[in-house]
Amino acid sequence: MTVSDTPLLRQDTTIDSSRIKAERAMTVVLGVFRLGMLVQVLFSLVSSTIRSEIVWGSAVAGSVVVVWNVILFGVVIKQKSFAATPTWMWLIDFVVAAQTVIVVSQALPSSSLIGTWAFWPYAYICATAPTFAIWPQPIWRSMTLSVLLAVIYGVTVFPGNETLIYTIINNAASVVIYTLISAIGASFIRRLAQTADQHKERAIALEQERHRFHMHDVTGLLNRLSQEDIPPEALAALRTQALRESNRLRYDITSASAATPNELGSPTVESVISASLKGFGHLPLEIRTHLGQDISLHPDTAVALESALISLLYNIQFHAGQVQEVIIHSARQADGWEVSICDDGVGFDLEQTPMGFGLKRQVIAGLQSQGLTVTVETAPGEGTCVFIHGPLVEPH
Numbered sequence: 001m002t003v004s005d006t007p008l009l010r011q012d013t014t015i016d017s018s019r020i021k022a023e024r025a026m027t028v029v030l031g032v033f034r035l036g037m038l039v040q041v042l043f044s045l046v047s048s049t050i051r052s053e054i055v056w057g058s059a060v061a062g063s064v065v066v067v068w069n070v071i072l073f074g075v076v077i078k079q080k081s082f083a084a085t086p087t088w089m090w091l092i093d094f095v096v097a098a099q100t101v102i103v104v105s106q107a108l109p110s111s112s113l114i115g116t117w118a119f120w121p122y123a124y125i126c127a128t129a130p131t132f133a134i135w136p137q138p139i140w141r142s143m144t145l146s147v148l149l150a151v152i153y154g155v156t157v158f159p160g161n162e163t164l165i166y167t168i169i170n171n172a173a174s175v176v177i178y179t180l181i182s183a184i185g186a187s188f189i190r191r192l193a194q195t196a197d198q199h200k201e202r203a204i205a206l207e208q209e210r211h212r213f214h215m216h217d218v219t220g221l222l223n224r225l226s227q228e229d230i231p232p233e234a235l236a237a238l239r240t241q242a243l244r245e246s247n248r249l250r251y252d253i254t255s256a257s258a259a260t261p262n263e264l265g266s267p268t269v270e271s272v273i274s275a276s277l278k279g280f281g282h283l284p285l286e287i288r289t290h291l292g293q294d295i296s297l298h299p300d301t302a303v304a305l306e307s308a309l310i311s312l313l314y315n316i317q318f319h320a321g322q323v324q325e326v327i328i329h330s331a332r333q334a335d336g337w338e339v340s341i342c343d344d345g346v347g348f349d350l351e352q353t354p355m356g357f358g359l360k361r362q363v364i365a366g367l368q369s370q371g372l373t374v375t376v377e378t379a380p381g382e383g384t385c386v387f388i389h390g391p392l393v394e395p396h
Contacts, residue, residue, distance in 0.1 A: 018200070022193035023081040026134045026186055031076065037127035038069055044117040057107025058118070061100045065124065068096045082134045090135040094145050097121075097128045101152050110160025114167060119157070122171060125149045129175050130182035139183045146179035267302035269295040269330050269337055276309035277328075283317065285326050292330025295337045296393055304370045305339070305388065311362040312341050312386055320345025320384070336392050342385035347378045 045062045048054040072089065079085050100121040105113055112118040129149055132142040150172035157168055269292045277285065297305065309328075316326055323345040330339045355364070355376075364374045367388060378384035 018193040018196035019190065020081070022189050023083040023134070026189060027076060027081040027083075030082070030131050030134060030182065031073070034127045034131055035069075035073070037123055038065070040117075041065070041120045041124055044120045048118065055104075055107045055118075058104045058120075061103040061107075061121070064096060065100055068092070082131065083136045085135075087136055090132060090137060090145075093128065093131070094149070097125050097149060098152050100124055101149070101156055105156035110157075113157040114161055114164055114171075122153060125153065125175055126178055129179040133179060133183035133186045139187060142179060142183050143176070146176050150175040267297045267299055268293075269297060269305075269339060272297065272302050272306045273309065273328060273330060273339065276306045276313065280313045280317070283313065283326050284324055285328065288327065288329040292332055292337060292339070295330070295332055297390075298370075298393055301370045301372065301390060301393075304366050304372070305390075308363040308367050308388065309339075309341065311359070315359065316341075316343045316345060320347075323383075332392075333389075336390050338390075339388045340385060342383060344383040347380050347382045347384050349380055350376065350378060 041062065045054065045059065048058070072085075072093065075085050075089065076082055104119060104121045108118055117123075129146040132145050133139070135142070153175065154168050154172045158165070161168065270289045273287070273289055277287070313326075316323060320343050323343045326341070326343045328339070328341050330337065354360075359376070363386065364376075367374050370390075372388055372390040375387040375389075376384070377387070
């Protein structure tokens with residue numbers, strides 16, 4: 001029976017990527033929080049100006065903050081997330097936040113640095129530091145930046161406010177805690193998104209594999225039907241197979257399996273073998289399943305086994321030559337069950353002839369994915385035997 005074969009976010013731009021959606025969601029949440037705090041800062045500056053209480057150092061620092069945030073959010077909106085913006089921008093963001101604390105603290109009297117909106121930089125760094133967690137950088141770096149901002153805040157407001165040391169420590173700790181919460185949340189969301197993408201990629205791969213399975217069998221059957229040397233006695237069986245494959249493709253289009261658990265009822269090895277033989281009555285089959293009666297199978301295992309047996313029977317039909325006998329045997333064993341299918345066809349050299357898609361992917365890989373073991377024994381002129389072994393399961 002011979003057979004022939006028929007990361008960083010910017011590096012992953014898949015439109016439906018869950019990671020991209022997650023990054024955009026985090027950008028919206030923290031962006032709104034940060035912009036809301038910026039509006040409060042601007043309100044504080046404007047109200048101070050109206051009351052003629054504005055300090056030039058505070059006005060200059062505030063202007064820098066406004067200009068920088070306009071530039072930053074312009075880039076973020078264009079790129080649709082913080083994680084997709086240039087990596088060097090987080091450093092500028094940190095420098096701008098740090099300079100506001102230093103400049104304004106030097107411009108105001110010490111009595112205005114705690115508990116008043118005159119010292120707005122504290123509110124600004126509380127909104128800016130959590131943003132570090134959604135930049136494309138390690139968590140430890142985000143936390144380091146937030147600790148540095150907290151230290152800068154504490155050092156600049158401490159002189160003249162020595163009696164408020166506990167308040168200063170609590171305020172500084174809040175900057176770090178906000179960033180830690182943001183970092184933990186961002187890490188959790190990214191892991192969920194990555195898992196979702198992996199599942200999506202796996203589902204796509206399985207769908208492609210299923211289509212290849214159908215195409216492999218159908219194209220082989222169509223090729224045989226197109227040949228003019230078909231014996232008249234084989235036409236009825238080939239037409240039955242064509243109808244069966246047509247139905248399988250129709251079920252596949254409507255998301256139904258070629259052999260669903262409902263169709264199989266409570267699947268057993270014997271029922272799966274019986275279902276796989278439909279359409280192959282023209283082959284010289286000898287069925288020996290009395291030793292394997294009432295062996296229950298998991299529905300997924302049953303589907304995989306039936307698909308493998310159908311593929312093997314197609315290989316015998318199309319590649320094994322003029323076979324005189326095809327023996328299908330099943331038996332219960334001490335450590336499980338075994339199904340074998342042997343023919344007396346032309347056989348092939350496993351070392352010289354590579355396995356094709358049907359045997360390698362549909363049979364061996366498909367069964368191994370269900371925890372079954374497959375052994376192929378063949379030699380030129382001596383036919384081929386395929387042994388399938390699986391564990392016993394409780395009846396469903």
